[in-house]
Amino acid sequence: MTEGQAIARFLRRFPERGAGLVVGPGDDCAVLAPRAGTVLCATTDCVREGVHFGPGFSPEDVGHKALAVNLSDLAAMGAQPRFFLAAVELRPPARAGVVDGLARGMAALAKRHGCLLAGGNFSRGPGLAVTITALGELGEGTALLRSGLSPGDLLAVTGRLGAAALGLARLRAGHAPRSATLAQRRPEPRVAAGLAARGIATAAMDLSDGLLLDLGRMARASGCGATLWRDALPIARGLPARPDGLTLALSGGEDYELLLGVRARDWPRLQRRIAATGTDVAAIGVATARRGLRLAAHRDAVTARPLPATGFSHF
Amino acid sequence: MTEGQAIARFLRRFPERGAGLVVGPGDDCAVLAPRAGTVLCATTDCVREGVHFGPGFSPEDVGHKALAVNLSDLAAMGAQPRFFLAAVELRPPARAGVVDGLARGMAALAKRHGCLLAGGNFSRGPGLAVTITALGELGEGTALLRSGLSPGDLLAVTGRLGAAALGLARLRAGHAPRSATLAQRRPEPRVAAGLAARGIATAAMDLSDGLLLDLGRMARASGCGATLWRDALPIARGLPARPDGLTLALSGGEDYELLLGVRARDWPRLQRRIAATGTDVAAIGVATARRGLRLAAHRDAVTARPLPATGFSHF
Numbered sequence: 001m002t003e004g005q006a007i008a009r010f011l012r013r014f015p016e017r018g019a020g021l022v023v024g025p026g027d028d029c030a031v032l033a034p035r036a037g038t039v040l041c042a043t044t045d046c047v048r049e050g051v052h053f054g055p056g057f058s059p060e061d062v063g064h065k066a067l068a069v070n071l072s073d074l075a076a077m078g079a080q081p082r083f084f085l086a087a088v089e090l091r092p093p094a095r096a097g098v099v100d101g102l103a104r105g106m107a108a109l110a111k112r113h114g115c116l117l118a119g120g121n122f123s124r125g126p127g128l129a130v131t132i133t134a135l136g137e138l139g140e141g142t143a144l145l146r147s148g149l150s151p152g153d154l155l156a157v158t159g160r161l162g163a164a165a166l167g168l169a170r171l172r173a174g175h176a177p178r179s180a181t182l183a184q185r186r187p188e189p190r191v192a193a194g195l196a197a198r199g200i201a202t203a204a205m206d207l208s209d210g211l212l213l214d215l216g217r218m219a220r221a222s223g224c225g226a227t228l229w230r231d232a233l234p235i236a237r238g239l240p241a242r243p244d245g246l247t248l249a250l251s252g253g254e255d256y257e258l259l260l261g262v263r264a265r266d267w268p269r270l271q272r273r274i275a276a277t278g279t280d281v282a283a284i285g286v287a288t289a290r291r292g293l294r295l296a297a298h299r300d301a302v303t304a305r306p307l308p309a310t311g312f313s314h315f
Numbered sequence: 316m317t318e319g320q321a322i323a324r325f326l327r328r329f330p331e332r333g334a335g336l337v338v339g340p341g342d343d344c345a346v347l348a349p350r351a352g353t354v355l356c357a358t359t360d361c362v363r364e365g366v367h368f369g370p371g372f373s374p375e376d377v378g379h380k381a382l383a384v385n386l387s388d389l390a391a392m393g394a395q396p397r398f399f400l401a402a403v404e405l406r407p408p409a410r411a412g413v414v415d416g417l418a419r420g421m422a423a424l425a426k427r428h429g430c431l432l433a434g435g436n437f438s439r440g441p442g443l444a445v446t447i448t449a450l451g452e453l454g455e456g457t458a459l460l461r462s463g464l465s466p467g468d469l470l471a472v473t474g475r476l477g478a479a480a481l482g483l484a485r486l487r488a489g490h491a492p493r494s495a496t497l498a499q500r501r502p503e504p505r506v507a508a509g510l511a512a513r514g515i516a517t518a519a520m521d522l523s524d525g526l527l528l529d530l531g532r533m534a535r536a537s538g539c540g541a542t543l544w545r546d547a548l549p550i551a552r553g554l555p556a557r558p559d560g561l562t563l564a565l566s567g568g569e570d571y572e573l574l575l576g577v578r579a580r581d582w583p584r585l586q587r588r589i590a591a592t593g594t595d596v597a598a599i600g601v602a603t604a605r606r607g608l609r610l611a612a613h614r615d616a617v618t619a620r621p622l623p624a625t626g627f628s629h630f
Binding site for chain 2: 037046050051073076077120133147
């Protein structure tokens with residue numbers, strides 16, 4: 001396959017037209033008409049063979065995950081996904097099965113979220129890699145930021161924690177059934193929950209590098225600390241209760257769940273709105289004036305022990 | 316250096332604020348407020364060690380070129396650059412000199428074009444690579460497209476052709492003086508010329524894969540053919556006259572000049588407007604109803620020989 005043939009093959013899986021897409025793939029740039037008066041959110045993230053995924057990932061998984069991690073960032077701002085661009089690197093020779101699989105995984109997720117492929121780029125590289133840039137609309141509203149947490153705010157998290165890290169451990173060990181690694185291969189971006197949290201939550205971010213590292217970032221950005229309640233943490237099913245399950249849930253990474261801050265009086269309303277989208281959400285702790293992270297046994301515990309802000313760093 | 320330290324070091328070179336940048340790097344997404352009523356252009360392109368550059372490129376060159384190839388795509392649509400996101404891959408350990416150089420080269424070019432760093436991502440990879448997504452504004456106007464060429468339109472090109480390919484050949488041979496490889500390492504996106512061509516040119520694209528391949532794409536997208544005039548081609552200084560100089564100019568690639576179509580009666584006005592930006596521009600041929608590309612000795616030649624549409628493909 002030539003570069004042109006690979007591009008044509010890839011594009012077959014995506015709609016050529018859609019609201020706001022004035023010029024789609026094929027020219028020097030895409031031309032986009034966002035809704036009048038809207039503010040845009042933009043994010044970019046890459047997944048690379050040998051770094052972000054390895055054996056056990058199908059091309060379809062890679063296509064899904066590359067888009068999912070970007071939609072998760074849009075979800076964390078409370079934005080509605082609209083457009084994305086995909087820069088794809090393939091190790092020559094370009095194989096039809098890889099191109100088709102990538103496109104299928106990406107197109108299925110894009111369709112579910114009404115997000116249009118606007119453009120992209122194919123080039124050769126040392127392995128399979130996809131860098132996506134996603135654009136979402138906030139309308140005239142205000143984005144959910146990491147820096148909005150105040151002492152006394154409740155901390156909440158969608159879904160369950162640790163399943164992606166357990167899936168990664170199983171993939172590395174080999175011979176895992178496909179269902180046991182789904183959370184690692186096919187994270188579901190919490191777009192509906194993010195939209196539901198806009199105007200209620202005080203702060204939000206997505207959990208990509210582990211709860212402790214990411215909560216540490218939110219707390220620092222907000223100038224406060226946080227105490228987590230061990231018994232309230234929604235640890236994924238199938239994880240050993242502790243200590244390993246707790247460690248995976250606190251530091252495992254790649255859950256792509258939303259971490260939210262909310263004033264205590266607004267928590268019941270936030271919980272109802274998120275539950276109405278079909279997403280589980282749980283209160284897991286509280287923001288504190290005292291800096292640093294701590295772990296208490298439960299909500300009413302008198303003591304709490306300091307936690308290290310540990311998680312994933314690329315270097 | 317940790318990932319966080321590398322990011323902090325990189326960001327020091329870029330302004331934190333600017334018109335339309337509501338939230339810059341540091342949160343899950345950037346938040347952008349394009350001008351009211353504007354249509355946006357978006358493009359993504361990557362440069363990778365061993366594929367798009369090799370020995371002889373400084374980190375500063377890589378930072379410049381990664382942004383330049385994207386701004387060149389915006390220029391080809393007639394868009395005003397506004398924002399960009401940069402996904403950077405480094406081979407561990409992350410070195411301060413590489414991060415600083417990348418940022419310096421990118422920031423200097425971004426500043427000249429009023430283009431703000433809005434966000435990005437750092438991760439490890441098998442070598443240095445930068446994938447940039449650039450966003451530009453068209454206002455309420457219409458983008459310049461590849462598909463607008465009509466038979467009888469004159470073809471024009473900015474600058475000179477072949478210098479980047481000659482620079483690449485010199486880098487590969489080793490020991491070239493820095494000045495002899497400048498066109499390869501530091502292409503200058505023709506942003507002002509693209510803005511000047513809006514509303515006059517019938518078609519535009521940037522020359523990344525060589526004049527023949529790119530002109531072939533424009534002609535096909537427009538449903539026509541083209542005849543080039545050999546004596547009118549602005550071959551870069553320092554290239555042997557022919558046959559090698561002509562080959563480099565026709566098929567060398569990476570010139571990042573603009574290829575334009577224009578109605579013959581509008582050519583003097585287009586020429587004046589582009590010249591007023593300080594950019595050379597030359598008429599190099601004419602679009603034809605007959606498909607395919609041909610080369611004539613000069614504008615008034617009676618005969619023309621067929622040309623292959625040859626240039627660069629990644630696979």
